[in-house]
Each structure stands twice: as C-alpha cells, then as structure tokens.
Amino acid sequence: MKPLFAIPGDKALEQSVYLIKEITQPFFSTEFHFHHECQLVYVEESAGRRIIGDNISYFESGELIFVGSGTPHVWHNEQKYFEGKDQLQARSLALYISPDLLLEHLAPFVNTAAVKTWLKKAQRGIQFHGKAKAEILALMREMLQQQDLTQTISFITLLQKMMTAKEYKLLAGTNYVNLYNDKDQSRMDDIFKYIFRHFKRDIPLSEIAAIAGINVHSFCRFFKSRTQQSFTHFVNELRIGYACRLLQEKEMSMVALSNKCGYRNTTHFNRFFKKIKGKTPREYKREVSSLD
CATH class of the missing domain: 2.60.120.10 (Jelly Rolls)
Structure with a gap:
C-alpha cells in the first residue's frame, strides 16, 4: 500500500x-x-x-x-x-x-x-x-x-x-524517513492489503512477490527500501501485535495462541514475541492481568 x-x-x-x-x-x-x-x-x-x-x-x-x-x-x-x-x-x-x-x-x-x-x-x-x-x-x-x-x-x-x-x-523508528514515491502507489496498496488479509498463515515470498508483480529478489529489496524493514519482520510485528490483543481479551493455551497468530510451533512464536516485546507471552499476560 x-x-x-x-x-x-x-x-x-x-x-x-x-x-x-x-x-x-x-x-x-x-x-x-x-x-x-x-x-x-x-x-x-x-x-x-x-x-x-x-x-x-x-x-x-x-x-x-x-x-x-x-x-x-x-x-x-x-x-x-x-x-x-x-x-x-x-x-x-x-x-x-x-x-x-x-x-x-x-x-x-x-x-x-x-x-x-x-x-x-x-x-x-x-x-x-x-x-x-x-x-x-x-x-x-x-x-x-x-x-x-x-x-x-x-x-x-x-x-x-x-x-x-x-x-x-x-511510534516510528528514530531514523524513519518517508521514501515513498508516486510510482509505488498501486503496488504497495496491493501488498499491504494482501498481508492484512493473510498474515495468520504462512505467506511465501513467491506468493507476495507475485502480488507485487516482481520476482522474489526484487520484492525483498523493494519492500525493505520502502518500509525500512524486511517482509519477515513486518509480518512478525503484525502477528505479535495480534497476539498481544488476544492475550488481553481471551484465555487460551500457548499452542492455540501461536497457531491462531500464524506460527506452526510455540518455539518460534515465543522467540519472536520476546524479540519484539522484550518479554515472553506469559510474562506479558501476567502484566496485563495485574492491571485488571
């Protein structure tokens, strides 16, 4: 988008x-x-x-x-x-x-x-x-x-x-700069909307590159130059944000939570969650519960 x-x-x-x-x-x-x-x-x-x-x-x-x-x-x-x-x-x-x-x-x-x-x-x-x-x-x-x-x-x-x-x-990173130009309009629009619809499952690079109408190598370079983060990191941030919302609203096992957010196993889920949020899902849940 x-x-x-x-x-x-x-x-x-x-x-x-x-x-x-x-x-x-x-x-x-x-x-x-x-x-x-x-x-x-x-x-x-x-x-x-x-x-x-x-x-x-x-x-x-x-x-x-x-x-x-x-x-x-x-x-x-x-x-x-x-x-x-x-x-x-x-x-x-x-x-x-x-x-x-x-x-x-x-x-x-x-x-x-x-x-x-x-x-x-x-x-x-x-x-x-x-x-x-x-x-x-x-x-x-x-x-x-x-x-x-x-x-x-x-x-x-x-x-x-x-x-x-x-x-x-x-909110935005310290070094964030708007690098978008008019020629990116329809391509980024298609990319973001597709990610929003499908982030709960695996999105192969070949699949999202096809949405953008370019090859995988060109897509990775294009996406990072415009968003200033990799496609993988972007999707993980979206998934972990969704996980945080579910932890605030519902009681579910870590296995069910990781599956619902698009991760095939809890090990990957826990690793990305801690990398992005600085704490484990259980620690985050305890903090949220203590505010009730």
Missing part, C-alpha cells in the same frame, strides 16, 4: 492554522497516505490495525495520536467493519494543523525554535497517555463547542500541553 499524498477534504484549512472536526464513517479510510498538515486523532469508536511510518500496531477506541507533517499513516479497520455487521461505526475526533501557517503566525510573538523542534519530533508519531492524554482530549472537546478567540486560546493551550507532555510514546 503506497501512501498517497492526500489533502484533508476541507477548504477551510487552506487559509487557517487549524481545523477541528468530528468524523463518523462505516469504516476508516484504507489508503496508506500522508499530507503536509499535522493531525491529532482521537479514536472515539473503532478497532483494527494502525500503521504510522514504520510502526505497525493494533488500535482500539480511546487512543490519542499526533501524526507529524509528511508521515505516512493509516487506521485500517477489522474485517467486520467492512461487512456492515452489528451497526459498527468508525468515529474519531481530528485536529488538523498547518505547520507553515502555525509558525508564521507564532513568529511575531514567540521564538519558534522549540515549536520547530517538536514538529520535527512529531514526524515519528506521538501517542499520548495518562494525564496528558486526558488534558489534551478535554481541550479538543472544548474546541468543538467554541469559536473565534476562545477557540484559538484553547488551541494554543492544547499545543503547549502536547509540547510539554511527559506521558507519551514515539
């Missing part, structure tokens, strides 16, 4: 520093895309897989993430959302910020060096939690009910809260 260069669909943002709105859809967009505007997203209601830069994780209702300028991203819903079952909806609260206009309007009043540094850091994607998340979300909700100067004051306060927050996690 090559990230499309996208423009948020609202003309008001072309002349405004920021724009906040509520979004309700049957499912989130499935296109891996990027745009010049920064984006703060709170997921009101939804679940699925999320990619930000080179980070791939499961998401659910209640997450708050800031995506910096030019960073490829997608929130891809679970299959049941596309089937129209159970009256599911994808609801979010989104704040778009023009980084250029923000710096231009702040420059007469403050030294913008710190803002520029923070915007650069935000290109890795920032996930807020704890008290910081609660305070930022409260300001987003207030902005929805406000106008003009009152709303702008809340926006500046929100910006300051994000910049000074201590409770956050950076």
Whole structure:
C-alpha cells in the first residue's frame, strides 16, 4: 500500500492554522497516505490495525495520536467493519494543523525554535497517555463547542500541553524517513492489503512477490527500501501485535495462541514475541492481568 499524498477534504484549512472536526464513517479510510498538515486523532469508536511510518500496531477506541507533517499513516479497520455487521461505526475526533501557517503566525510573538523542534519530533508519531492524554482530549472537546478567540486560546493551550507532555510514546523508528514515491502507489496498496488479509498463515515470498508483480529478489529489496524493514519482520510485528490483543481479551493455551497468530510451533512464536516485546507471552499476560 503506497501512501498517497492526500489533502484533508476541507477548504477551510487552506487559509487557517487549524481545523477541528468530528468524523463518523462505516469504516476508516484504507489508503496508506500522508499530507503536509499535522493531525491529532482521537479514536472515539473503532478497532483494527494502525500503521504510522514504520510502526505497525493494533488500535482500539480511546487512543490519542499526533501524526507529524509528511508521515505516512493509516487506521485500517477489522474485517467486520467492512461487512456492515452489528451497526459498527468508525468515529474519531481530528485536529488538523498547518505547520507553515502555525509558525508564521507564532513568529511575531514567540521564538519558534522549540515549536520547530517538536514538529520535527512529531514526524515519528506521538501517542499520548495518562494525564496528558486526558488534558489534551478535554481541550479538543472544548474546541468543538467554541469559536473565534476562545477557540484559538484553547488551541494554543492544547499545543503547549502536547509540547510539554511527559506521558507519551514515539511510534516510528528514530531514523524513519518517508521514501515513498508516486510510482509505488498501486503496488504497495496491493501488498499491504494482501498481508492484512493473510498474515495468520504462512505467506511465501513467491506468493507476495507475485502480488507485487516482481520476482522474489526484487520484492525483498523493494519492500525493505520502502518500509525500512524486511517482509519477515513486518509480518512478525503484525502477528505479535495480534497476539498481544488476544492475550488481553481471551484465555487460551500457548499452542492455540501461536497457531491462531500464524506460527506452526510455540518455539518460534515465543522467540519472536520476546524479540519484539522484550518479554515472553506469559510474562506479558501476567502484566496485563495485574492491571485488571
């Protein structure tokens, strides 16, 4: 799935520093895309897989993430959302910020060096939690009910809260750089969607290379140059993320868990889980259980 260069669909943002709105859809967009505007997203209601830069994780209702300028991203819903079952909806609260206009309007009043540094850091994607998340979300909700100067004051306060927050996690890798180009569009779109549908079973390199329309050697080089990780590592991260979600939701044996996540034996499953999460599945399960 090559990230499309996208423009948020609202003309008001072309002349405004920021724009906040509520979004309700049957499912989130499935296109891996990027745009010049920064984006703060709170997921009101939804679940699925999320990619930000080179980070791939499961998401659910209640997450708050800031995506910096030019960073490829997608929130891809679970299959049941596309089937129209159970009256599911994808609801979010989104704040778009023009980084250029923000710096231009702040420059007469403050030294913008710190803002520029923070915007650069935000290109890795920032996930807020704890008290910081609660305070930022409260300001987003207030902005929805406000106008003009009152709303702008809340926006500046929100910006300051994000910049000074201590409770956050950076998502993409330290050296992540967006290396996608327009010629990759349909090929990466096909690759990612195929992986999302079939990651619970073995996907031979010859099979995924055929989806991309190139030979195995070319595919390995192409995939790593665009995602900055190997195909095998990408699939393992997706599987382990799925395993973490199952460990949070269900009681099952390690054998059943590893099989459900696409591993033929528990030895491989345990090794990859510890490599990616820094702990064994049982240790992860104990930590999750202790939070209940």
